[in-house]
Amino acid sequence: MKKAGIIMIIGSLLLLGLFKFPLWNIMLGAPQYPDPLGMDIYIEGIQGVEEFDIQNIDGLNHYIGMKTIPKAEDMWEFSVFPKVIAAMSLLGILIGVLGFLGKLSYKWFLGWFILMAVLGLLGMYDFNLWLIEYGTDLDPKAIMKLLNPDGTPMTYKPPLLGYQKMLNFDVDSWPGAGGYMLMVGMFLTLIAFFLGRKEYKNI
Amino acid sequence: MKKSINILAALAMVAGLVSCNDGETKKTNTGGQGGLATNAAERVYVAPGEHDEFYGFMSGGFSGQLGVYGLPSGRLLKVLPVFSQNPENGWGYSEETKPMLNTSYGFVPWDDAHHPDISQTNGELDGRWIFINGNNTPRIARIGLESFKTEEIIEIPNTAGNHSSSFITENTEYVVAGTRFSVPVPQKDMSINEYKGNFKGALTFIKVDQETGRMGIKFQLMMPGFNYDLSHPGRDKSHGWFFFTTYNTEEAHSLLEVNASQNDKDFIAAVNWKKIEEYVNNGGGTKVPANYAHNVLDENSHTATSTMIKEVLTVNPMDVPGAVYFLPTPKSPHGCDVDPTGEYIIGNGKLSADLTVHSFSKMIDAIENEKFDGEAYGIPILKFDDILAGVVKQPGLGPLHTEFDGKGNAYTTFFISSEVVKWKVGTWEVLDRQPVFYSVGHGMIPGGNSRKPFGKYFVALNKITKDRYLPTGPELTQSAQLFDISGEKMELLLDFPTIGEPHYAAAIPADLVAPNSKKIYKLADNTHEYAVLKDADVRVERDGNEVHIYMNMIRSHFNPDNIEGVKVGDKVYFHITNHEQDFDVPHGFAVIGANNAELLVMPGATETLVWEPKQVGVWPFYCTDFCSALHQEMQGYIRVSPADSDIELSWSLGED
Numbered sequence: 001m002k003k004a005g006i007i008m009i010i011g012s013l014l015l016l017g018l019f020k021f022p023l024w025n026i027m028l029g030a031p032q033y034p035d036p037l038g039m040d041i042y043i044e045g046i047q048g049v050e051e052f053d054i055q056n057i058d059g060l061n062h063y064i065g066m067k068t069i070p071k072a073e074d075m076w077e078f079s080v081f082p083k084v085i086a087a088m089s090l091l092g093i094l095i096g097v098l099g100f101l102g103k104l105s106y107k108w109f110l111g112w113f114i115l116m117a118v119l120g121l122l123g124m125y126d127f128n129l130w131l132i133e134y135g136t137d138l139d140p141k142a143i144m145k146l147l148n149p150d151g152t153p154m155t156y157k158p159p160l161l162g163y164q165k166m167l168n169f170d171v172d173s174w175p176g177a178g179g180y181m182l183m184v185g186m187f188l189t190l191i192a193f194f195l196g197r198k199e200y201k202n203i
Numbered sequence: 204m205k206k207s208i209n210i211l212a213a214l215a216m217v218a219g220l221v222s223c224n225d226g227e228t229k230k231t232n233t234g235g236q237g238g239l240a241t242n243a244a245e246r247v248y249v250a251p252g253e254h255d256e257f258y259g260f261m262s263g264g265f266s267g268q269l270g271v272y273g274l275p276s277g278r279l280l281k282v283l284p285v286f287s288q289n290p291e292n293g294w295g296y297s298e299e300t301k302p303m304l305n306t307s308y309g310f311v312p313w314d315d316a317h318h319p320d321i322s323q324t325n326g327e328l329d330g331r332w333i334f335i336n337g338n339n340t341p342r343i344a345r346i347g348l349e350s351f352k353t354e355e356i357i358e359i360p361n362t363a364g365n366h367s368s369s370f371i372t373e374n375t376e377y378v379v380a381g382t383r384f385s386v387p388v389p390q391k392d393m394s395i396n397e398y399k400g401n402f403k404g405a406l407t408f409i410k411v412d413q414e415t416g417r418m419g420i421k422f423q424l425m426m427p428g429f430n431y432d433l434s435h436p437g438r439d440k441s442h443g444w445f446f447f448t449t450y451n452t453e454e455a456h457s458l459l460e461v462n463a464s465q466n467d468k469d470f471i472a473a474v475n476w477k478k479i480e481e482y483v484n485n486g487g488g489t490k491v492p493a494n495y496a497h498n499v500l501d502e503n504s505h506t507a508t509s510t511m512i513k514e515v516l517t518v519n520p521m522d523v524p525g526a527v528y529f530l531p532t533p534k535s536p537h538g539c540d541v542d543p544t545g546e547y548i549i550g551n552g553k554l555s556a557d558l559t560v561h562s563f564s565k566m567i568d569a570i571e572n573e574k575f576d577g578e579a580y581g582i583p584i585l586k587f588d589d590i591l592a593g594v595v596k597q598p599g600l601g602p603l604h605t606e607f608d609g610k611g612n613a614y615t616t617f618f619i620s621s622e623v624v625k626w627k628v629g630t631w632e633v634l635d636r637q638p639v640f641y642s643v644g645h646g647m648i649p650g651g652n653s654r655k656p657f658g659k660y661f662v663a664l665n666k667i668t669k670d671r672y673l674p675t676g677p678e679l680t681q682s683a684q685l686f687d688i689s690g691e692k693m694e695l696l697l698d699f700p701t702i703g704e705p706h707y708a709a710a711i712p713a714d715l716v717a718p719n720s721k722k723i724y725k726l727a728d729n730t731h732e733y734a735v736l737k738d739a740d741v742r743v744e745r746d747g748n749e750v751h752i753y754m755n756m757i758r759s760h761f762n763p764d765n766i767e768g769v770k771v772g773d774k775v776y777f778h779i780t781n782h783e784q785d786f787d788v789p790h791g792f793a794v795i796g797a798n799n800a801e802l803l804v805m806p807g808a809t810e811t812l813v814w815e816p817k818q819v820g821v822w823p824f825y826c827t828d829f830c831s832a833l834h835q836e837m838q839g840y841i842r843v844s845p846a847d848s849d850i851e852l853s854w855s856l857g858e859d
Contacts, residue, residue, distance in 0.1 A: 035786075052723070052784035059758060059785070063832070143833065 004196035005100025007188050008109050012092025014185030018043045018085050022176030024127070025049070026158055028057065029170040040176055041127075043081035045072030064156060064167075065142025067134060077126060088116055092189060099196065106196025113189045120186075128160050243696045246687060249276040254717070257649050259662065259710040260319045260333055261683065263287075266703025267314045269335055269346065274649070274660055274710055275685055277699030285344045285353045286314030286337040290800035294353075297802055298776070298811035299731075300500070302509035306340050306358050307494045315339045318369055318433075318707040321348075322411075326373035326438045326543075326654030330715035332416050334369040334378045341365030343380055343409060345416055350502065350721050357418045358495035360515050361388045361405040361425075367434040367447050367539075371411075373654065377476065378418065379436070380407040381447050385428035385454075388517075389491070398456040402428035405517075406447060408476055417499070422483050422516045424474060424527070427580040428454050430463070431472070433539045433604075438654050441545035441563040443477035448550060450535035452579070463535065464554060468587065470529040470579070471539055471550050473566060478526045479518055487523070488516040503730045505808045521581045528570060529579055530561050531587040538604035538645075542613065542628055543654050547592055551602040551615065558602050558615060560631065562592035593631040598624045603644060604707075606651035608658025608688055616643040616663065623663055623686065625693060637693045639684055641667040648688070649710035657712060661686040661693065664705045671698055681705055722786040724807030731809035733778035738762055743854045750775045750852070756790045756804070757782040758831040760856065761824070764839030768852030771819055771845060777802075780809040791827025794841070801827050816843040 022040035027049070029036035037057050038049030046069055048054040058068045072078040092112050098104040135157030146154040146167070156166055159173045175183070249255055255273030258280075263270055267287030271280045288295030288304070295304050295312055304312055314337030322331040332354075333346045341359035346352065359365055359380045367381030385402035387393055393401070403425045410421040429449040437444035452469045455462030482488070493515040500507040520527040532550035536559070540549045548561040569589040576586040601619030608614065612634065615624050621642050625635040645664045649657040663686065668679040680700035687694040726736060735741050735753045741762050744751045750773050755762050761779075769775055781790050783806035792802040794814050802810045816822065826837035844850050 056785045059783075 001099050001102055001106060001196050001199050004106060004109065004192045004199060005096045005098075007195060008096030008099055008112075008192035009093050011185040011188030011192060012089050012096060012112075014181045014188065015085055015089040015092070017181035017185075018178040019082065021178035021181065022047075023179045023182070025172075025174055025176040027172045029172075030168045032168075036170075036172075039069065042178070043078070043085055045078050046070065061156075063143045064146070065139030065144075066156060067137065067139075069134075075130070077130075081123070084119060088112075088119065092116075096192070099192075106193055106200055109189055109193035109196055113186060113193065116186055116189070120182075124160070131157050131160060134158075241694065243687075243694070247275040247277065247685065247697045249273065249278070254713060256713060257657070257660070257710045258713055258716055259647075259649075259708060260321070261662075261664065261701050261705040261708040262316045262319050262335060263702055264317070264681070264704030264706055265315050267316050267337070268703065269316060269319060269333070270702045270705065271351070272683075272699070272701070273713075274662070275696065277683070277685060277697050279702070281351060282702060283346065283351055283353070285335060285346065286311075286316055286342065286356070288312040288800075292803035293800050293810060293812065296800040296812070298813060299506045299809075302507040303353060303356055303498045303500060305498055305509035306342065306496045307360070307511070308340060311340045313339075314342060316344075316703070316706075317366065319709045320369055320371050320378070320652065320707075321709045321711050322375040322416075323371060323373050323653055324375070326442070328650050328653055328655070328711045328715060329375075330711055330719070331375070333709065334371060336365050336368035336380060338365050338368075338383070341368075341380065341382070343369045343378055343418065345378075345411075345418060347416065347502075348716050349719050352500070354416065354500050354502070355418055356496075356498045357409065357420070358497070359405075359407050359420075360493040360495040361386070361403070361423060361517075362407065364430075367406075367431040370434050370436055370445075370652075372436045372445070372476070373438045373442050375411050375413070377408045377421070378411055379434060379445055379476075380409065381431035381434055382406070383430050383432060385430065388425065395456050398428060399454040400428070402454075404429055404431050406431060406434075406445075406472075406474065408479075419497075420495075420512075420515055422479060422488055422518050424479065424518050424520060426472065426520060426527070427582070429470070432537055435539050435541045435652065437541060437545050437563065438543070439545035441541065441548075443475060444563075445474045445476050446530075446539050446541060446548050447472040447474065448532065448536040448539040450537075468531040468533050469535055470584070471532045471536060471548060471561065472582075473528045473530055473548075475526045479523050482523045482526070483516065483518065488518045490514050491517050501730075502724070503728050505724070505729070505731050505810065525570070527582050528566070529582055529584040530566065530590055531576070531584060532559050532561070533557070537602075540605040540607075540613075540652070542607050543609055543656060545654075547628060549605045549613070549615075551604060553601055553603060553618070555602070556597055556600070558595035558598055558605075558626075560592045560594065561590050565592065566590045593629075595626050595631045595633065598626060598633055599636070604646055606646050606648040606661065607656050608648055608651070608661075609656035610658050612658075612688075614646055614648065614661050614688070614693075616646040618642050618644065618666070623661065623693065625688070635692045637686065637695060639663045639665055640671055640682065640698070641665055641669060645705070645707045647708040647710060649712065652709070657710075659687070659689050660710075661688045662708060662710070664701070664708055666704070668700075672700060683708075723784055724805055726780075726782060726784060726807040729780065729807055729809060731778075731780070733776070733811065734780045734809040735778075736780070741854070741856075743768070743852045745852055748773050752777050752854075754778060755780040755782050756792075756826070756837070758788065759826075759833035759837040761792075761826075761837065761839045762856045763854035765855045765858075766839070766853070767842040767844075768850050769816060769841055769843050770848055770850075771816060771843060773816065773843075775814045775816065775841075777812045777814060777824075778809060779804055779811070781806050783807070788830055789828050790830050790837070792824065793827045794824035795822045803828060816841075819843055819845055 024041040027038040136155040257274040259272040261270040269283040284294035341362040362382040364383030366383035385404040388403040406424040430451040434447040451463035534552040534555035536550035538551040599617035599620040685697040781804040
């Protein structure tokens with residue numbers, strides 16, 4: 001189980017990338033913004049891709065009555081997410097080390113993966129809820145109140161994943177570097193599980 | 204008077220003769236320049252959304268400004284205000300920028316801008332700053348190439364007709380300004396006909412701080428009362444020297460077109476500025492009373508200050524032996540150009556049929572061996588034959604200026620015969636000639652006045668336009684012409700109109716400048732005395748009859764936008780801060796009946812407009828720059844009450 005344990009440790013360590021790199025990134029391009037405005041969503045808060053992007057996105061959003069983009073202290077997620085990630089990373093490392101020393105079954109690797117996957121899905125669900133609220137809870141005194149073709153008020157929820165055209169904006173929402181590190185890390189823990197099982201069977 | 208008419212007639216006849224002789228070649232040349240015969244259009248076409256390869260800075264001449272063009276497209280990118288008020292953006296009208304145009308003569312809102320020169324390091328363009336001279340009320344301006352804004356203007360004392368300016372040494376140690384008109388120094392009431400021997404020609408060396416670019420006059424060399432026409436620095440091997448053409452060595456004070464054209468040879472003055480710098484650093488020179496303005500625009504406060512300086516250090520060339528020599532040069536030389544190696548000094552004798560090229564190494568040799576041919580006011584005159592490198596024989600008529608392509612070729616402009624002539628440096632043979640339309644003054648190759656020219660294009664800056672464009676009545680723009688000089692023969696690619704009357708120009712590869720171009724000013728760095736950085740600080744204050752409105756603006760409103768309590772006879776200061784931090788979102792400000800101009804406030808900046816209401820009423824103000832979909836809503840009202848009214852000041856935004 002030495003090899004599997006090492007891979008488990010590496011996979012868990014990759015989670016720590018989220019403290020340095022954004023989990024998610026949303027870019028907003030428009031005819032007037034050939035250099036798109038963008039926000040990087042970190043587990044500890046939201047930052048502009050360029051220094052004044054958040055201020056400029058807020059400036060534009062006030063026309064359609066959207067709330068300003070939340071500061072780190074405005075959302076519980078930004079204090080809880082770092083704790084969860086740090087805890088899961090430590091737990092994964094611990095499982096990896098114990099696996100390496102042969103003190104644990106390889107099944108623990110899968111257990112960690114399933115737990116992380118559940119937490120991740122919950123995180124995505126929560127993120128989507130926020131996007132819905134952010135895009136639909138509009139100021140009734142908004143300067144521009146636009147309607148859909150069917151007569152319902154237009155809302156502005158950015159896509160959870162992928163591209164969407166919203167008014168004059170091209171919105172792209174994709175994982176950031178931290179998000180990709182998380183995915184690779186989780187994939188590695190799954191490999192650790194299969195490798196561990198193979199090593200176990202060979203004994 | 205009769206004499207002058209004869210001379211003019213003779214010149215006109217000569218010009219006529221030459222154009223007759225050239226008629227045939229001209230025809231074939233223009234035939235080859237048709238759009239269909241070449242792919243010229245393709246070579247100047249910059250597709251929509253793409254950028255030009257070079258920034259071209261064309262002096263605005265009598266507009267007082269600096270035109271910024273893209274090359275090779277010839278598209279006007281910006282009119283950069285320097286010496287003249289510019290109502291388009293409030294330059295020279297706003298309280299912040301008025302001090303920039305202050306001089307010892309008071310507020311001077313116009314000048315005649317001639318010779319832009321881009322800063323250099325080791326003789327190569329570095330894209331930090333561009334300098335330009337005001338000819339009429341002698342001044343030198345420095346423009347920062349991050350903000351494309353005039354950051355500093357220094358007045359030059361003891362000078363009149365600041366024409367042999369503003370050329371820089373190869374590490375931007377100095378920017379040099381020379382007087383075209385000699386004058387009494389100090390100025391005094393005296394008879395004009397006592398000119399000879401009494402007037403002085405000041406050559407001013409302005410030290411440039413390498414960190415900030417700040418200018419300060421290091422010394423003025425007080426030369427004999429000739430006309431110092433143009434100048435260029437020595438470079439590479441001749442670094443440390445500066446060369447000035449002179450005319451009117453006759454020292455005439457009237458009817459100069461005749462009386463200053465009598466000497467067979469005038470001079471190029473060679474000045475060893477390193478030697479004089481050393482002399483000055485060791486305490487040499489004489490401090491004399493002076494009065495000149497030094498105006499600096501602070502980028503963080505967006506505010507200019509003008510300081511009067513009361514003293515200047517003068518140097519008598521006689522006191523620094525070996526510092527100044529005269530190189531005899533035929534017939535009222537105009538341009539004074541130094542090739543990229545620093546070896547050859549070209550005197551463009553505008554009334555001569557030949558081009559004279561002096562050799563720097565021969566000059567040094569002649570100085571060491573004291574091969575002198577007399578002296579003028581104690582300054583040794585070197586022997587013409589001993590310093591001559593060569594002569595370009597009969598290249599054309601009326602040579603004015605020469606530029607270099609860095610491949611061993613020189614390009615000289617000829618005003619009278621209206622052509623550009625390419626010749627080989629060293630062999631002095633003429634390689635090509637092309638007509639220009641019409642009567643070219645300066646020519647410009649990007650970096651053509653440096654150790655490293657970018658010899659791809661030559662721009663002819665023509666003085667006469669005539670029929671080149673659709674007619675616009677008697678008054679026309681000037682015209683520039685772009686040649687491709689990458690091949691053996693010059694090829695005309697493009698005509699484009701230019702603002703004012705460009706004299707010299709300077710161009711630089713875009714990639715040395717564009718990446719540093721500022722997009723906004725940071726609001727957090729704004730230190731303007733009257734800036735309002737937070738909405739909570741918005742207010743209106745009265746101080747006697749002065750009313751100060753601390754206002755800000757962001758898409759799409761002013762804060763405050765309703766103001767009451769102002770009275771007839773008040774002097775109202777609108778101090779307006781643009782809270783945008785987004786690229787290309789300036790806001791304008793205009794108020795009805797303002798006796799000055801508008802403001803155009805860049806993101807993060809603060810500007811002030813003074814308004815003196817004369818009529819009771821409720822008066823609107825609005826944003827002039829179409830800033831957003833709700834630009835038309837960006838407006839406000841200011842109520843003006845009778846002078847004896849007791850209405851208190853009040854202000855608001857968004858209240859019913």
